[in-house]
Amino acid sequence: MKTRQVQQLYQQYILPTYTQIPLCLVKGKGARVWDLEGREYLDFFPGWAVSGLGHCHPAVVNAIKTQSRKILHISNNFLNLKQARLAEMISKKAFPARVFFCNSGAEAAEAGIKFARRYGHAAGRYEMITMKKSFHGRTLGAMTATGQERIRSGFGPLPEGFRYAELNDLESVRRQVTEKTIAVFLEPVLGEGGVQVATADFMRGLRKLCDENNMLLMLDEVQTGMGRTGKMFAYQHSDIEPDLMTLAKSLGGGVPIGALVVHEKLGSAVLTPGTHGSTYGGNPLAASAALAVFDAIRKEGLLKNAQVMGQLLAEGLEELKSRHAVIEEIRGLGLMRGVALKIPGGPVVDKARAKGLLINCTQETVLRIMPPINVTRKQIVQALKILEEVLCGIQEDAAVRV
Numbered sequence: 077m078k079t080r081q082v083q084q085l086y087q088q089y090i091l092p093t094y095t096q097i098p099l100c101l102v103k104g105k106g107a108r109v110w111d112l113e114g115r116e117y118l119d120f121f122p123g124w125a126v127s128g129l130g131h132c133h134p135a136v137v138n139a140i141k142t143q144s145r146k147i148l149h150i151s152n153n154f155l156n157l158k159q160a161r162l163a164e165m166i167s168k169k170a171f172p173a174r175v176f177f178c179n180s181g182a183e184a185a186e187a188g189i190k191f192a193r194r195y196g197h198a199a200g201r202y203e204m205i206t207m208k209k210s211f212h213g214r215t216l217g218a219m220t221a222t223g224q225e226r227i228r229s230g231f232g233p234l235p236e237g238f239r240y241a242e243l244n245d246l247e248s249v250r251r252q253v254t255e256k257t258i259a260v261f262l263e264p265v266l267g268e269g270g271v272q273v274a275t276a277d278f279m280r281g282l283r284k285l286c287d288e289n290n291m292l293l294m295l296d297e298v299q300t301g302m303g304r305t306g307k308m309f310a311y312q313h314s315d316i317e318p319d320l321m322t323l324a325k326s327l328g329g330g331v332p333i334g335a336l337v338v339h340e341k342l343g344s345a346v347l348t349p350g351t352h353g354s355t356y357g358g359n360p361l362a363a364s365a366a367l368a369v370f371d372a373i374r375k376e377g378l379l380k381n382a383q384v385m386g387q388l389l390a391e392g393l394e395e396l397k398s399r400h401a402v403i404e405e406i407r408g409l410g411l412m413r414g415v416a417l418k419i420p421g422g423p424v425v426d427k428a429r430a431k432g433l434l435i436n437c438t439q440e441t442v443l444r445i446m447p448p449i450n451v452t453r454k455q456i457v458q459a460l461k462i463l464e465e466v467l468c469g470i471q472e473d474a475a476v477r478v
């Protein structure tokens with residue numbers, strides 16, 4: 077079969093909810109992927125940030141293989157050894173916590189929204205403040221929490237009780253607080269929102285605001301978690317702890333798993349038997365994969381690698397900025413970097429792909445670059461070289477047009 081034939085199947089049988097890149101990826105190893113015709117690419121946005129350890133990391137593959145010979149799935153009424161160990165691991169790496177497992181980032185957000193609402197129920201408090209340009213997923217609750225009108229539009233009536241504030245503007249958050257507010261929910265680095273970093277000052281301010289008003293601070297670490305920013309979780313760049321945290325994406329290293337992590341100080345009386353659930357959530361297969369991800373991060377020193385390679389990438393991008401006037405700003409943390417352009421980013425992404433580099437564009441003009449956290453120096457240098465060539469090409473095109 078050829079890519080063209082797969083495209084035809086898509087046209088006939090797949091609902092067109094995604095913008096389509098005409099590339100059929102069939103194999104991956106680390107930061108590299110291959111398409112159906114055997115072309116090789118350097119993948120600096122692996123699986124929308126799911127493949128944080130790169131494609132087919134041997135530890136994840138082996139964990140899946142071993143577990144699948146024992147048992148794939150059990151119902152959540154039974155004790156699940158792998159799920160219990162994974163919850164313990166998350167609690168040790170983050171903060172003392174109890175964990176609810178699900179299958180995706182949106183479901184983790186839904187669990188958090190439900191938790192917050194039930195927590196505030198007796199007092200009639202249910203409102204949640206989220207950030208403009210945030211992204212929390214596509215289910216009704218997560219989508220309504222998402223501070224982007226273009227994502228919510230056409231799906232009304234939406235659940236009530238969501239209010240939107242500006243990132244890094246504590247006053248704007250304060251203005252949204254009412255006697256009904258129960259939680260503030262945000263990404264420590266807005267991913268889809270253009271790689272905007274919440275400052276440590278802002279995080280500290282939010283923690284204080286939440287404490288003063290008896291509100292929950294909930295962090296969406298779906299994209300920033302699992303070492304992406306050089307710490308296991310991005311909030312660890314500041315000196316605060318959240319009350320709730322959502323995880324997904326690279327938690328499972330490619331296997332679908334999500335989690336709502338609830339600080340142990342909130343007790344276990346909010347979501348009680350029968351109030352929430354997920355058939356697949358944290359099943360032995362997914363939990364084994366996630367345990368392998370934690371293990372690999374520790375054994376291979378990947379937090380350090382994300383810091384060092386993140387710095388190398390940031391410096392390289394800053395250098396590109398000094399030579400290319402179309403670059404407005406370099407943003408981000410660790411291996412989560414954004415290149416804000418003064419021109420549309422789509423054509424840059426397309427040209428990079430044609431030269432063998434996969435990256436993403438968000439908010440129309442921001443290139444999002446998130447290589448696996450085990451990326452090598454050589455791969456970063458190669459990616460920067462391709463970006464340089466693409467930007468030079470764009471400069472030449474502009475010169476010809478003038």
Ligand SMILES: Cc1ncc(COP(=O)(O)O)c(C=O)c1O
Binds near residue numbers: 181263267296299
């Ligand atoms: C920060 C953040 N939260 C939540 C989600 C939703 O995750 P999922 O697509 O697994 O539902 C995403 C997906 O891109 C995300 O980036």
